Amino acid sequence: SYVLTQPPSVSVAPGKTARITCGGNYVGTKHVHWYQQKPGQAPVLVIYYDRDRPSGIPERFSGSNSGNTATLTISRAEAGDEADYYCQVWDSSSDHVVFGGGTKLTVL
Amino acid sequence: EMQLVESGGGLVQPGRSLRLSCAASGFTFEDYAMHWVRQIPGKGLEWVSGIGWNSDSIGYADSVKGRFTISRDNAKNSLYLQMTSLRAEDTGLYYCAKNPTLRAGYSNDRFDLWGQGTLVTVSS
Numbered sequence: 001s002y003v004l005t006q007p008p009s010v011s012v013a014p015g016k017t018a019r020i021t022c023g024g025n026y027v028g029t030k031h032v033h034w035y036q037q038k039p040g041q042a043p044v045l046v047i048y049y050d051r052d053r054p055s056g057i058p059e060r061f062s063g064s065n066s067g068n069t070a071t072l073t074i075s076r077a078e079a080g081d082e083a084d085y086y087c088q089v090w091d092s093s094s095d096h097v098v099f100g101g102g103t104k105l106t107v108l
Numbered sequence: 109e110m111q112l113v114e115s116g117g118g119l120v121q122p123g124r125s126l127r128l129s130c131a132a133s134g135f136t137f138e139d140y141a142m143h144w145v146r147q148i149p150g151k152g153l154e155w156v157s158g159i160g161w162n163s164d165s166i167g168y169a170d171s172v173k174g175r176f177t178i179s180r181d182n183a184k185n186s187l188y189l190q191m192t193s194l195r196a197e198d199t200g201l202y203y204c205a206k207n208p209t210l211r212a213g214y215s216n217d218r219f220d221l222w223g224q225g226t227l228v229t230v231s232s
Contacts, residue, residue: 001170033218035153042203042222043153054220086153090216095167097143097155 002091004100011106012077020103022070022087030089032070034063037102038083046085047072074105082107110134110221112204117226120194128226130187130204135221138182141165141207141214144189146200147225156202157189158214165213172198194230201225 005023012018022032032050035043045054047063050070060075074081087100116128128144143158157168157178166178177190187204205219 031216031218035219037153042224043219044222045218045220048218048220088153088218092216095215096169097145097158099145099153099155102152 001094001096002089002098004087004089004098006085006087006100006103008101009104009106011108012074014078014107015076018074018077018081018105018107020072020074020085020105022072022100023068024070024089025068027068027070027089028066030065030091032063032065033088034072035086035088036081036083037086043086077105077107079107081105110206112206112221112223114202114204114223114226117202117228119229119231121232122195122230124194125190125192126194126228128189128191128202128228130223132185132187132204132206135206137180137185138162139210141209141212141217142180142187143205143207143214143219144178144187145203145205145219145222146198146228147203148200151200154200158207159187160213161211165215167214191228194228196230199228199230201227 034047036046037043050065051063062073084102086102113131144156159178175193179188203225204223206221207217208220
């Protein structure tokens with residue numbers, strides 16, 4: 001089965017840029033979606049189709065995807081960005097939705 | 109306002125059954141594929157099952173295939189998950205989630221709306 005690998009944690013200073021990676025075999029050939037989940041809340045879509053932002057998501061959130069790594073970039077990080085972030089793809093070989101293990105972003 | 113509200117969770121003994129429901133409102137439920145995604149408290153997200161807009165396409169995670177059944181009643185704007193032969197490892201918060209593509213199967217799409225989840229605890 002297809003596996004997406006994320007770092008368990010990433011730290012960033014306020015105002016700096018955070019990058020969260022999502023690794024997978026030829027993930028660059030798939031559409032990657034990203035979700036933000038704050039404690040006690042349901043996930044929220046922040047990036048879809050590698051780099052598109054839903055309405056209401058700040059421009060500080062951006063995405064890229066190439067080769068074996070997709071990346072969620074959060075510019076000018078704020079305390080309110082602290083959350084768990086998950087990447088997600090569709091695995092056509094198994095007809096399964098696949099999530100990465102999640103990355104806890106700390107802004108300190 | 110688009111909304112998904114899950115119900116039906118609770119404490120159940122191993123080997124028993126439970127049926128989860130998800131009530132949709134604020135959008136034309138019958139036009140969209142729907143899914144169940146679960147999360148062990150403090151852990152990551154795991155896709156459980158998906159169903160296309162007209163129930164023609166259905167899929168299950170390997171961990172639940174043969175034990176869980178997803179279904180929908182478009183007339184009642186409701187999604188269901190019938191869970192049988194429950195195991196301790198099925199414990200978690202079960203979310204109902206929606207795909208945004210009009211009249212599509214359950215595949216290759218993101219989730220643009222999530223419910224708040226219903227907690228299932230499998231324990232003796």
